[in-house]
Amino acid sequence: MSEGALLTIEGVDKTFGGGRTLFGQPRPAVHAVQDVSLDVQPGETLGVVGESGCGKSTLARMIVGLDAPTGGRITFDGRDLAAEAGRDLRRLSRDVQYVFQDPVASLNPRKTIRTILEAPLKHLTDLDAAGRRERLEELMGAVNLAPSFLDRYPHEFSGGQAQRIGVARALAADPKLIVLDEPVSALDVSVQAQVLNILDGLKDRFGLTYVFISHDLSVIESVSDRVAVMYFGHVVEIGTSRSVFGRPRHPYTHLLLNSAPAPGRRSLSAEDAHTELPDPYNPPPGCPFVPRCPRATEICSTAMPPLEGEAADPGHRAACYHPHEHGAP
Amino acid sequence: MTAVESAPIQPARKASGRPSATRLLLNNTLATGGLVVLAAIVLIALAAPILPLADPNVTAPANRLLRPLSEGHLLGTDALGRDILSRLIWGTRVSLLVGISATLIAAFFGSLIGLVAGYAGGRIDTVLMRGIDMVMAFPYILLALAIVAVLGPGLLNALYAIAIVNIPFFARNIRGITLGLARREFVDAARLSGKSNAQILFIEVLPNVLPVIVITMSTTVGWMILETAGLSFLGLGAQPPQADLGSMLGDGRKILFTAPHVSIIPGLMIFVLVMSINLLGDGVRDVLDPRLKSGALSRPVARTAVTRQGLVPDAAPDPAAVLDVRELRTEFHIGGEVFKAVGGVDMRVGKGECLGIVGESGSGKSVSAMSIMGLVPTPPGRITGGVALLEGEDLFSASDERIRQLRGSAVSHVFQDPLSTLHPLFTVGDQLVEAIRAHEPVAKSAARRKAEELLRTVRIPNPAERLKAYPHELSGGMRQRVCIAMALAHDAKVIIADEPTTALDVTVQAQVLSLLDTLRAERDTGVLFITHDFGVVSAICDRVAVMYAGQFVETGTTEQILSSPAHPYTAKLIDCVPVLGEPDRRLDAIEGRPPMVNDLPKGCAFAPRCPRARDTCRAAPIGLTELGDGRTVRCLYPLTEDGDE
Ligand SMILES: Nc1ncnc2c1ncn2[C@@H]1O[C@H](COP(=O)(O)OP(=O)(O)O)[C@@H](O)[C@H]1O
Numbered sequence: 007m008s009e010g011a012l013l014t015i016e017g018v019d020k021t022f023g024g025g026r027t028l029f030g031q032p033r034p035a036v037h038a039v040q041d042v043s044l045d046v047q048p049g050e051t052l053g054v055v056g057e058s059g060c061g062k063s064t065l066a067r068m069i070v071g072l073d074a075p076t077g078g079r080i081t082f083d084g085r086d087l088a089a090e091a092g093r094d095l096r097r098l099s100r101d102v103q104y105v106f107q108d109p110v111a112s113l114n115p116r117k118t119i120r121t122i123l124e125a126p127l128k129h130l131t132d133l134d135a136a137g138r139r140e141r142l143e144e145l146m147g148a149v150n151l152a153p154s155f156l157d158r159y160p161h162e163f164s165g166g167q168a169q170r171i172g173v174a175r176a177l178a179a180d181p182k183l184i185v186l187d188e189p190v191s192a193l194d195v196s197v198q199a200q201v202l203n204i205l206d207g208l209k210d211r212f213g214l215t216y217v218f219i220s221h222d223l224s225v226i227e228s229v230s231d232r233v234a235v236m237y238f239g240h241v242v243e244i245g246t247s248r249s250v251f252g253r254p255r256h257p258y259t260h261l262l263l264n265s266a267p268a269p270g271r272r273s274l275s276a277e278d279a280h281t282e283l284p285d286p287y288n289p290p291p292g293c294p295f296v297p298r299c300p301r302a303t304e305i306c307s308t309a310m311p312p313l314e315g316e317a318a319d320p321g322h323r324a325a326c327y328h329p330h331e332h333g334a335p
Numbered sequence: 336m337t338a339v340e341s342a343p344i345q346p347a348r349k350a351s352g353r354p355s356a357t358r359l360l361l362n363n364t365l366a367t368g369g370l371v372v373l374a375a376i377v378l379i380a381l382a383a384p385i386l387p388l389a390d391p392n393v394t395a396p397a398n399r400l401l402r403p404l405s406e407g408h409l410l411g412t413d414a415l416g417r418d419i420l421s422r423l424i425w426g427t428r429v430s431l432l433v434g435i436s437a438t439l440i441a442a443f444f445g446s447l448i449g450l451v452a453g454y455a456g457g458r459i460d461t462v463l464m465r466g467i468d469m470v471m472a473f474p475y476i477l478l479a480l481a482i483v484a485v486l487g488p489g490l491l492n493a494l495y496a497i498a499i500v501n502i503p504f505f506a507r508n509i510r511g512i513t514l515g516l517a518r519r520e521f522v523d524a525a526r527l528s529g530k531s532n533a534q535i536l537f538i539e540v541l542p543n544v545l546p547v548i549v550i551t552m553s554t555t556v557g558w559m560i561l562e563t564a565g566l567s568f569l570g571l572g573a574q575p576p577q578a579d580l581g582s583m584l585g586d587g588r589k590i591l592f593t594a595p596h597v598s599i600i601p602g603l604m605i606f607v608l609v610m611s612i613n614l615l616g617d618g619v620r621d622v623l624d625p626r627l628k629s630g631a632l633s634r635p636v637a638r639t640a641v642t643r644q645g646l647v648p649d650a651a652p653d654p655a656a657v658l659d660v661r662e663l664r665t666e667f668h669i670g671g672e673v674f675k676a677v678g679g680v681d682m683r684v685g686k687g688e689c690l691g692i693v694g695e696s697g698s699g700k701s702v703s704a705m706s707i708m709g710l711v712p713t714p715p716g717r718i719t720g721g722v723a724l725l726e727g728e729d730l731f732s733a734s735d736e737r738i739r740q741l742r743g744s745a746v747s748h749v750f751q752d753p754l755s756t757l758h759p760l761f762t763v764g765d766q767l768v769e770a771i772r773a774h775e776p777v778a779k780s781a782a783r784r785k786a787e788e789l790l791r792t793v794r795i796p797n798p799a800e801r802l803k804a805y806p807h808e809l810s811g812g813m814r815q816r817v818c819i820a821m822a823l824a825h826d827a828k829v830i831i832a833d834e835p836t837t838a839l840d841v842t843v844q845a846q847v848l849s850l851l852d853t854l855r856a857e858r859d860t861g862v863l864f865i866t867h868d869f870g871v872v873s874a875i876c877d878r879v880a881v882m883y884a885g886q887f888v889e890t891g892t893t894e895q896i897l898s899s900p901a902h903p904y905t906a907k908l909i910d911c912v913p914v915l916g917e918p919d920r921r922l923d924a925i926e927g928r929p930p931m932v933n934d935l936p937k938g939c940a941f942a943p944r945c946p947r948a949r950d951t952c953r954a955a956p957i958g959l960t961e962l963g964d965g966r967t968v969r970c971l972y973p974l975t976e977d978g979d980e
Pocket residue numbers: 667669674676694695696697698699700701702703712715716932
């Protein structure tokens with residue numbers, strides 16, 4: 007993969023279940039992530055977009071070490087991430103952190119904010135008590151919350167405030183990479199913007215790299231430098247945000263973009279009701295988008311199309327035998 | 336940036352509306368009674384050594400079997416002439432001690448097993464829980480007997496036996512709770528904060544399980560006292576001459592007919608003791624159980640209470656409107672506070688028209704919509720003003736029977752979560768047939784044909800097959816289509832759709848929206864459509880009302896509102912969402928939060944967040960101003976079309 011990447015994911019698979027029962031029966035396995043390869047450059051925001059169940063969160067949990075891949079390799083800063091997470095999650099957690107979708111559920115209801123934010127400082131840094139106190143104030147300032155909040159309990163916070171605490175916790179140990187899994191999806195629109203703006207500011211201030219996951223195309227477009235589109239466990243298109251949104255190549259990306267409501271857009275293109283995903287217990291050999299794809303031909307069902315670059319723009323790759331061609335950018 | 340925007344947000348101290356746990360407990364008369372009786376018994380038992388009591392174990396054959404109230408022996412004597420009062424108090428002491436110790440031991444080990452099994456999951460869980468299942472497979476008392484048989488009779492061994500027998504009860508309860516907690520996000524978060532498994536289990540998970548442990552203890556200690564008494568009664572517990580309640584009962588058994596008081600007195604004591612503990616335990620459970628906390632104990636009635644006092648606007652019904660709501664006010668009365676969730680709202684939906692209500696969560700969109708058919712739970716909700724006219728008929732003064740007829744036929748609902756409408760244990764077909772037959776006396780087979788037709792109407796492929804499916808076998812989008820089919824079962828005049836596509840994926844959302852849009856055109860059905868998304872509004876609504884803090888702040892056609900919002904809130908709400916195709920747009924966040932509806936300001940509710948606010952805005956309530964073309968705005972200084980800033 008490309009030189010100088012902060013995070014490299016190569017051919018990663020994740021299946022849940024599987025194996026055998028006590029009596030030797032094979033257990034069904036869900037293929038949540040299949041053969042995903044991508045890399046994240048230092049300082050960029052990689053957006054990951056896709057519909058529910060396409061494997062976004064599974065990918066995210068593997069990057070932070072909460073789940074181990076069943077195949078392939080994840081490298082962070084030259085270190086084998088999965089092996090390190092298995093041995094000592096703390097070492098990885100100093101560099102890679104996570105922001106959860108549900109801000110309130112990610113805070114222990116019986117702990118004060120101070121206790122919650124002190125945990126990463128205690129376990130992941132060498133700060134002494136005075137250093138921790140200073141850092142706490144700094145963190146609260148960074149997410150624009152008054153220090154007097156520290157002695158409150160999570161239920162006293164609105165969703166937006168709770169999510170800022172979630173961001174502060176992720177920032178605490180001064181990580182290099184933060185994986186944000188639908189960080190604003192549970193928030194009201196007016197609060198979404200507050201959190202998005204704070205995230206934007208923090209990135210410059212602390213020199214962070216983001217992997218930003220969302221199902222919301224407009225949010226992804228507004229935050230990402232590059233975008234990966236996922237469908238049924240695969241990355242089906244990846245490229246700079248401008249090229250993926252401006253000149254989408256994969257038919258699924260087209261469908262997504264045409265389905266998204268936008269103020270002033272009167273009619274959305276709606277397919278027929280045949281939108282069922284393939285069976286994740288028994289994935290088809292070819293392109294999983296075949297049943298919904300207007301461009302599908304016989305070859306599509308034979309094997310999964312490789313993720314290939316465009317002649318004019320090799321960095322803009324799509325996994326499709328018949329991608330939309332746009333010529334030179 | 337203004338000063339307001341850059342100042343860090345200060346916490347808003349709000350008075351806690353919930354009474355303290357102790358007060359809640361004391362409000363419960365039975366539990367308080369239990370507490371008083373138990374406290375008295377415990378105090379007397381504790382005081383046994385200093386009370387002027389006869390020695391409980393001294394026999395006096397000359398004084399055997401004296402009746403109660405005899406000289407020197409208030410409760411009489413037993414077969415060996417021992418003082419029953421003294422034995423009763425000392426015996427209660429022993430029984431309490433054994434019961435409580437057994438509870439503590441069972442709670443400790445049971446909870447530990449439950450915590451570890453639930454947290455570790457997988458193999459460890461399987462092994463531990465199969466062990467527990469094995470213990471549970473034996474009849475209860477038989478197991479206790481077997482344990483005593485192995486260990487030998489004696490009070491301490493009886494204690495162990497009772498504790499062991501009760502471990503599974505704790506283990507299972509605690510494992511269930513832990514299992515749920517261990518998959519919660521805060522546990523993952525703790526792991527990423529560098530905590531070890533033991534730290535997570537005992538520092539993060541345990542505090543959340545503790546209330547359940549306490550509940551389980553308070554509801555089992557009574558049983559354990561009974562069980563100890565049972566073993567002693569059989570002669571396997573307390574050994575002579577030591578008294579406990581069970582052995583006293585056992586002693587009296589042989590002379591039950593000649594000297595009933597010898598067994599009746601300890602029997603009564605056991606009854607009073609266990610009863611008081613159980614009453615108190617139930618009270619403690621009610622206080623600590625979060626499901627019972629929110630006053631959910633009082634079951635809501637089937638229809639929202641209407642208490643309109645002189646607030647009924649004299650309505651000349653708008654003939655063009657199917658649904659015509661005027662001046663609707665809905666309030667929640669909780670613990671002495673009044674939450675004005677809806678504060679005077681007018682909604683008019685014409686035939687085949689779609690009216691959108693847009694606003695942030697908590698602005699009162701759902702309560703407005705639910706009030707129409709009386710679906711707001713009472714208590715705590717009540718409609719305190721306004722009328723809702725369905726083709727001229729006032730729904731708020733209609734009979735319960737009439738409302739029942741209208742619900743699901745003339746007015747039907749589609750909710751955000753289809754699973755709240757669909758029953759998980761019946762097939763889609765059965766539920767549709769039932770919905771059809773609820774309002775139409777047709778045969779089952781005819782209803783089934785109609786159900787199939789409905790599924791075809793909502794574009795579900797292969798409808799005959801799908802009728803046999805259970806809700807969980809369908810995808811979210813399919814389920815929502817079934818709900819729409821159900822709403823269409825009786826030629827609804829109005830469909831009230833509350834965020835029907837919010838939980839759906841974009842491609843599915845597009846399908847459901849275009850389906851609703853086609854259907855309302857085909858059938859001339861009015862739609863009241865609630866959403867927080869201006870993109871969705873554009874796709875389906877003809878007219879829009881923007882809601883803030885329980886009131887409409889602006890109404891107009893979709894085009895008008897989107898292209899030239901007049902209310903500062905509308906403008907801000909549009910500007911704070913990213914728009915597809917405009918990645919470089921600066922997101923203009925609205926700082927601050929909406930006001931609480933139990934503490935609304937006197938003047939404009941948006942003033943604290945409004946960049947245009949002046950003193951006049953805060954002085955008095957702001958009325959709706961007509962802007963022409965059916966547009967209204969609730970603002971003294973609205974934005975005008977030529978975009979003055
Ligand atoms: N069952 C209820 N008991 C008490 N308060 C409620 C209840 N339902 C809604 N509310 C309150 O009514 C207000 C409006 O809520 P709602 O109509 O659900 O808002 P929206 O649909 O716009 O998100 C909120 O302050 C909410 O807390």
